[in-house]
Amino acid sequence: MLSKLTKGEREGGLIILLAMTVIGLVIAIAGRGDPISAHGFLIMLFSMAVAVPVMRHLFDPEPSRDRLDSYYDDPSKVGVVLTFAWGAFAMFVGDWVAWLLVEPNLTFSGAWSSFGRLRPVHTTGVIFGFGGNGLIATSFYVMQRTCRARLPDQLSPWFVLIGYNLFCLLAVSGYMLGITQSKEYAEPEWYADLWLVVVWIVYFVLYLRTLSRRQEPHIYVANWYYMAFIVVVAMLHIVNNLAVPVSLFGAKSHSLFAGVQDALTEWWYGHNAVAFFLTSGFLGMMYYYLPVRAGRPIFSYRMSIISFWGITFMYMWVGSHHLHYTALPQWVQTLGMTFSLVLLVPSWGSAANALLTLNGAWHKVRDDATLRFMMVAAVFYGLTTFEGSFMAIRSVNSLSHYTDWTVGHVHAGALGWVAMITFGALYASIPWLWKRERMYSPALVELHFWLALAGTAVYVFAMWNSGIIQGLMWRTYTENGNLAYTFIDSLVAMKPYYIARAIGGLLFLLGALAGCLNLFLTIRLAPGEAEAERAGSGPAYGRPSAAALQAGE
Amino acid sequence: MFKLHYKLERRAIGLTLAIIAAASIGGIVEIAPLFTIDQTVEAAPDMRVYTPLELAGRNIYMREGCYACHSQMIRTLRDEVDRYGPYSLAVESKYDHPMLWGSKRTGPDIARLGGKYSDEWHVRHLINPRDVVPVSIMPAYGWLMDNALRTDDLSGQLAAQRAVGVPYTDEMIANAGADVYGQANPDSAAAAGVTSRYGEATTVRLFDGDPQRVTEMDALVAYLQILGKLTDAASQDTAAVETQ
Numbered sequence: 001m002l003s004k005l006t007k008g009e010r011e012g013g014l015i016i017l018l019a020m021t022v023i024g025l026v027i028a029i030a031g032r033g034d035p036i037s038a039h040g041f042l043i044m045l046f047s048m049a050v051a052v053p054v055m056r057h058l059f060d061p062e063p064s065r066d067r068l069d070s071y072y073d074d075p076s077k078v079g080v081v082l083t084f085a086w087g088a089f090a091m092f093v094g095d096w097v098a099w100l101l102v103e104p105n106l107t108f109s110g111a112w113s114s115f116g117r118l119r120p121v122h123t124t125g126v127i128f129g130f131g132g133n134g135l136i137a138t139s140f141y142v143m144q145r146t147c148r149a150r151l152p153d154q155l156s157p158w159f160v161l162i163g164y165n166l167f168c169l170l171a172v173s174g175y176m177l178g179i180t181q182s183k184e185y186a187e188p189e190w191y192a193d194l195w196l197v198v199v200w201i202v203y204f205v206l207y208l209r210t211l212s213r214r215q216e217p218h219i220y221v222a223n224w225y226y227m228a229f230i231v232v233v234a235m236l237h238i239v240n241n242l243a244v245p246v247s248l249f250g251a252k253s254h255s256l257f258a259g260v261q262d263a264l265t266e267w268w269y270g271h272n273a274v275a276f277f278l279t280s281g282f283l284g285m286m287y288y289y290l291p292v293r294a295g296r297p298i299f300s301y302r303m304s305i306i307s308f309w310g311i312t313f314m315y316m317w318v319g320s321h322h323l324h325y326t327a328l329p330q331w332v333q334t335l336g337m338t339f340s341l342v343l344l345v346p347s348w349g350s351a352a353n354a355l356l357t358l359n360g361a362w363h364k365v366r367d368d369a370t371l372r373f374m375m376v377a378a379v380f381y382g383l384t385t386f387e388g389s390f391m392a393i394r395s396v397n398s399l400s401h402y403t404d405w406t407v408g409h410v411h412a413g414a415l416g417w418v419a420m421i422t423f424g425a426l427y428a429s430i431p432w433l434w435k436r437e438r439m440y441s442p443a444l445v446e447l448h449f450w451l452a453l454a455g456t457a458v459y460v461f462a463m464w465n466s467g468i469i470q471g472l473m474w475r476t477y478t479e480n481g482n483l484a485y486t487f488i489d490s491l492v493a494m495k496p497y498y499i500a501r502a503i504g505g506l507l508f509l510l511g512a513l514a515g516c517l518n519l520f521l522t523i524r525l526a527p528g529e530a531e532a533e534r535a536g537s538g539p540a541y542g543r544p545s546a547a548a549l550q551a552g553e
Numbered sequence: 554m555f556k557l558h559y560k561l562e563r564r565a566i567g568l569t570l571a572i573i574a575a576a577s578i579g580g581i582v583e584i585a586p587l588f589t590i591d592q593t594v595e596a597a598p599d600m601r602v603y604t605p606l607e608l609a610g611r612n613i614y615m616r617e618g619c620y621a622c623h624s625q626m627i628r629t630l631r632d633e634v635d636r637y638g639p640y641s642l643a644v645e646s647k648y649d650h651p652m653l654w655g656s657k658r659t660g661p662d663i664a665r666l667g668g669k670y671s672d673e674w675h676v677r678h679l680i681n682p683r684d685v686v687p688v689s690i691m692p693a694y695g696w697l698m699d700n701a702l703r704t705d706d707l708s709g710q711l712a713a714q715r716a717v718g719v720p721y722t723d724e725m726i727a728n729a730g731a732d733v734y735g736q737a738n739p740d741s742a743a744a745a746g747v748t749s750r751y752g753e754a755t756t757v758r759l760f761d762g763d764p765q766r767v768t769e770m771d772a773l774v775a776y777l778q779i780l781g782k783l784t785d786a787a788s789q790d791t792a793a794v795e796t797q
Contacts, residue, residue: 033705101659104683104690114692116618175618182615183651211565219562224572231569232576239580244716246709252612254713255651260594260643261587262652268580276576305558312572316579322656325628327643329593332583339579398630402658475632483635487661492688 001074002057004067009155014054016159020047027191031249035177036191039170039251046166071144075157077433079137080426082165084516086133087419090125091509093118098502102495112176120175120187126414127185127277129168134422135281136161136203139226141429142288143207146223147214156206163199167192179251183266185273186240190253193241197234204230221304225284228312232276240269260327267319275315278413279381282421283311283350289425290374291357294364299356303349310346314339321392324401333394340392344385351382369442369449373424376453380416387412399471404494408463415456415508423448423515430522437528440521444514451511458504466497595644597786602648602719603779604751605707605729606736606767610776612710613769614653617694624655625664625780638665639787648719648783660691665781672760675774697770698761704730725750737771738764754782 002010021044028040099106100115107113140157144150151157171188174180180187188196207230211219219227243253257265291298298304320328320336355378358365365375387409391400400406427445431438439445473493476484561567587593603611614620627633629640641664646652655662670678674685679697682689707729715721725732728746735743739757748755756778761770781787 100692101690104692107692109695111617111694111696114617114694116621116692117616119618119621178616180616180618181651182618182620182653184620184656208565208569217563218559219565219568224562224568227565227569228572228576231572235573235576244713246706246713250706250709252706252710252713254710254717256717258648258650258718259646259652261584262650263646263654264584264587266651268584302555305555309575313575313578316576317583318579320583323654325630326626326654327641327646329587329590332587335583398628401628402624402656402662406657474636475630477632483632487636488686488688491660491690 002053003060004063004072004074005057005154007062009153010054010058010060012155013158014051014058017047017051017054020044021051027249031251034247034250034252035174035179036189036249036251038177039174039179039191042169042173043166046169050162068150070150071141072151072154072157073141073144073433074154075161076137076141076429079133079140079161080430080433081519082161083130083133083137083422083426084512084519086125086129086168087422087512088509088516090122090129091505091512093125094122095502095505095509097122098498098505101498102502111178117175117178120180121172123185124168124171124175124187127273128171129165131278131281131418131422132164132168133161134426135226135229135277135285136164138285138289138425138429139207139281141433142222142284143210143226146216146220146288147210148216149210149213151206152209152213156202160199160203160206163195163202167196167199170195174251181241181243181253181255183240183255183269185270186237186266189251190241190243190245191251193237193243197238200230200234200237204234220288221298221301221308222284222287224308225280225287228308229276229281229284232272232280232312232316236269236272236276240265260329263323263326264320264328264332267322268316269319271319271322272315274413275311278418279315280311282377282418285425286350286354286374286378286421289421289428290354290371290378293368293371293374293424293428294358294361296357296359296361299353299359303353307346307349307353310343310349314343314346318343318392321397322401324394324397337392337394340389344389347385347389348382351378351385354378354381369445370424370427370439372449373420373427373452376449377417377420377424380412380420380456384409384413384417399475400467403467403470404463404497405467405471408460408467411463412456412460415452415459419508419512420452420456423452423512426515426519430519431526434523434526435528436522436526438526439518440526441518444518444521448511448514448518451507451514455504455506455508455511458507459501460504462497462500462504466494466501469493469497593643594647595642595786597642597644597647597784600644600647600784600786601752601755602714602721602725603783604732604736604747604755604775605704605711605725606702606733606772606775607779608710608714608776609702609704609707609733609769610772610774611653613697613773614776620653620655622655622657622659622691624658624662626654627662627664633662637662638781642787644786645781645784648714650714650717650719663777663780667778667780667782672758672774672778673762675777676761676770679770679773694773697773698763698768700769702733702767702769702772704733704767707733722750733772734767736775737761737767740764 024040024044028037031037097118170192179189181189242256245253317339318336320332321340324333365371470490473485473490478484627637627640634640678685679694681693682691708726711721711726711729731743732747735747736757744757760774761768
């Protein structure tokens with residue numbers, strides 16, 4: 001894999017890794033006495049671990065020029081493996097914390113394993129580890145195919161993928177060490193945030209460079225979404241994480257914003273992490289893999305345009321629906337609610353566009369679990385966006401906010417939409433990437449599908465029940481005008497649903513583990529494919545039909 | 554419109570700029586005015602800043618992820634005011650960098666927790682919640698009692714807070730280490746400095762019951778006991794909701 005890099009790329013990579021090793025060492029020494037020291041060591045060891053194989057291949061001969069005739073997929077392959085690994089890890093932690101809410105003693109006595117520290121490990125691991133790696137791996141794959149152009153160089157995709165995973169490791173290990181800035185879904189501290197900015201700029205430039213090399217006049221819709229994902233996540237990340245560090249070699253920082261301004265900035269970020277990380281990026285995935293796998297062109301080009309710009313423009317207004325009835329001025333709450341309702345139009349536009357694309361291919365949905373993953377994802381996308389708009393209504397939100405209903409809603413999106421479309425896209429990509437006829441075991445894919453669907457259903461129904469019961473118990477009055485239930489009453493009532501939720505999560509985790517096994521077996525054992533894929537002339541099922549590729553109608 | 558788009562989607566830079574433009578508007582229109590409109594945050598002349606001990610406790614609250622299960626934002630709803638007390642005002646979190654309003658109540662809201670329970674209750678509850686609330690599902694935080702509080706960086710913490718807008722004086726920053734000790738040791742000489750700098754109403758107590766050293770438990774309990782007590786603005790404002 002590494003001998004495919006040119007000598008210059010190998011040397012460049014090694015210089016970066018050695019520089020990182022030195023930086024890690026400096027942080028480890030200068031920051032002793034502070035938790036950041038542990039991260040210095042982590043950066044150093046991580047860089048050294050990656051540098052070892054690079055050094056082993058440093059003096060390999062220059063690769064032959066015919067490498068340029070095929071797409072560069074090695075980073076995508078590693079990204080796919082990392083996606084599964086992060087998914088299994090983060091879903092395991094998720095189910096662990098779910099059981100902790102049933103039985104709080106199911107953990108170790110060390111601080112690292114308490115609920116409050118593990119919960120962000122789960123959320124970051126799933127969103128950034130599993131989701132982010134899935135997006136990076138598929139975006140490299142998709143942009144080359146839809147541009148009919150090879151990646152402009154072989155070093156920057158590795159920098160993006162490996163650098164991004166270093167960020168994820170810093171984030172997740174930081175929480176367990178007690179390093180967090182506590183902003184939900186933006187918990188990593190300032191230095192990890194700065195590192196992500198560097199990685200992200202390289203990612204953005206890589207995308208633009210690939211687009212500029214494209215041999216298609218039009219930029220395909222999947223790339224609009226990936227582009228929006230990259231650009232807007234950068235905006236959100238930078239603004240929300242503005243902070244003043246206590247010292248250059250200390251982990252702690254203090255957020256630039258306070259109180260109500262910080263609250264809105266946080267939820268402007270938080271809800272748009274949902275929009276541009278968990279929606280836009282995965283819609284990019286869907287717009288490529290679903291039509292290709294179904295062998296049908298996208299149903300409507302115009303619907304794609306309307307949905308894309310509707311989502312890009314309107315999502316940025318809706319974060320304030322997380323702050324109904326709070327100390328946030330009401331005009332902002334009202335704006336947020338209004339845009340949340342209108343947002344249903346472009347959201348359902350995307351979902352409908354996906355499902356209508358399947359017209360003429362429903363027999364494939366029946367027979368092919370991979371395509372069925374994507375179909376179910378589109379359905380859950382439609383359901384979740386409807387639920388989201390509904391919950392953004394002030395009076396509904398007065399009941400749902402602070403309850404498990406929100407947790408259920410998030411998981412309908414995260415399990416039903418994000419994870420399902422990712423698994424669908426990955427099961428489609430794996431044989432294409434490793435040049436296999438198919439996944440090693442279609443039966444395991446089928447099993448994974450049903451475990452994932454059952455797990456999601458159990459989870460979401462449990463949380464709907466607990467959330468609504470909770471919300472109702474909190475607001476119920478007796479005839480005398482007193483509150484009918486104590487908080488503890490509502491907590492006791494949650495127990496059966498918390499058990500059900502943890503079982504649902506376990507089913508979903510088992511499905512993901514079946515996926516890991518299948519990935520391993522496919523790489524190691526599945527029969528290969530005779531012809532190598534060439535740039536612009538891949539295998540028939542790996543290549544989008546002309547209609548799906550062309551952006552014009 | 555579709556013709557225009559047909560042209561736009563042929564230009565990578567143009568498309569990128571269009572995305573940035575479309576995505577910028579919402580944030581600018583909603584967030585920027587919060588910094589300029591005066592009514593956004595109420596006036597509260599009696600509002601005080603966190604003492605170094607309380608700030609250290611707040612950092613522990615964040616470190617342990619307490620915000621994942623406890624909100625600090627009582628909404629303007631009758632049942633919330635009846636259950637938790639006067640609804641939260643924006644000014645109450647004016648010095649909260651970042652805010653800890655929270656988004657989920659796996660446990661109850663604690664915006665007005667200060668003074669509701671004794672220090673001893675908090676210490677027992679944090680060491681093992683099930684000792685005082687048998688059906689609680691809150692994690693046990695035994696290590697807070699074992700860990701000595703880190704104080705060497707507290708002046709730096711206060712200075713960073715001042716850099717983002719909290720009015721700490723030079724004197725407060727210089728004496729952060731002494732004030733931490735003083736607030737947790739009422740009989741010590743340093744105790745007087747705390748009340749002179751942060752006000753007579755500041756709670757100076759042996760929070761964790763252990764006079765030998767200042768622990769993380771001291772800091773966290775000091776923070777929990779100040780929740781909702783930095784200003785009286787909210788209780789003066791409740792008359793409005795009770796007549797509704």
